[in-house]
Amino acid sequence: MKAFSRVLIAAGLVTATIGGGMGLAAWVGQRVWQEEARTGWTAELLHAGVAEGRQELTRLTFPAQGAEFIVWEGASKKNLLYGPARVEGSAIPGGNGNCIIAAHRDTHFRMLRDVRKDQEILLTRDGRVYRYRITGLHIVKAADTRYYGPAATPTLTLVTCYPFSFLGHAPKRYIVQAQLLEPPQSGSPQAFSEPEARSSQY
Numbered sequence: 001m002k003a004f005s006r007v008l009i010a011a012g013l014v015t016a017t018i019g020g021g022m023g024l025a026a027w028v029g030q031r032v033w034q035e036e037a038r039t040g041w042t043a044e045l046l047h048a049g050v051a052e053g054r055q056e057l058t059r060l061t062f063p064a065q066g067a068e069f070i071v072w073e074g075a076s077k078k079n080l081l082y083g084p085a086r087v088e089g090s091a092i093p094g095g096n097g098n099c100i101i102a103a104h105r106d107t108h109f110r111m112l113r114d115v116r117k118d119q120e121i122l123l124t125r126d127g128r129v130y131r132y133r134i135t136g137l138h139i140v141k142a143a144d145t146r147y148y149g150p151a152a153t154p155t156l157t158l159v160t161c162y163p164f165s166f167l168g169h170a171p172k173r174y175i176v177q178a179q180l181l182e183p184p185q186s187g188s189p190q191a192f193s194e195p196e197a198r199s200s201q202y
Contacts, residue, residue: 058093060084061122062102067111071123075102082159084108091154093123094130094180102159103135105170109160112176121156121178132156132178147175154180165200 003168035172058071071086072079079085090120091097103109115121138147139162147157156178161170 001051003089013195020080058086059122061117061124062111062119063122064119065111069103069108073099078156080104080189085138087148090157091151092157093125094154096152096154098114098155098157099123099147100148100157105160105166107172109158109174110164112158112160112174113164115176120181121158121176123156130154131181134176134178136175136177138175138177140175142171142173144173147177147183156180 010172059072060069060071062068069084071084072082073088075085075087080102081104086093087100088102089101093099097198105112115137117134117137119134119136121132121195123132142161147159158176159180160174162172162174163170164174
C-alpha cells in the first residue's frame, strides 16, 4: 500500500511540472490515438515511441462536458504527457476495486473543475461500456492517500493536482470518485462531434 501510494504522489508531482510548451504534445498524443482507435488498434504507437509500456484501448467519456479521452496504461511521466493514464496496480475499468486514473490539471483534467456530483462518467474497454455516477469531489493535501486504497465495490477515482491555476508544484490534489451504476453494456457511447470536444478541452 505504501509503495502504491508513492506511485500516486509521484504521478501528482509529475503532473505539476509539465509546462505550457508541452501542452501541444498532450493534445497531439490524444489526437494520434483517437485516430488509431477509429482505424483499428495496433502496436504502431509503441514502435513510434509515443506510448510507454503495454497498451490497451480504454476510452474515458464525460457526457455532460462533451469531453472524451484515450487512457494510457501506466502513469509514467511520458504517458501522462500524452493523456490520462491508469495507475499501474489499480483495478481495470469495470472490475472490482479502485480504478485510478491520473492526468495533468493544466491540460486533459482541467475540465474536472466543471464536473458535478451525480453526473455520469463512461469507461469503454474491450467493446463494453461501464457507466459510473460521481459520488464525491474532494480536495486533499498531496500526501493524503486515503482515496487511493482498495475498494470493495467497482470504484473510479480520478486525480489531478490542485489548485488548477497554481504555478509550480501544486500543494493539493483534486479527487473525483464515482461508483459503477450497472452491468456493462456492449458497444460504444455516442461519439461527440469535433467542435464539442475541442470547446471542452481547450
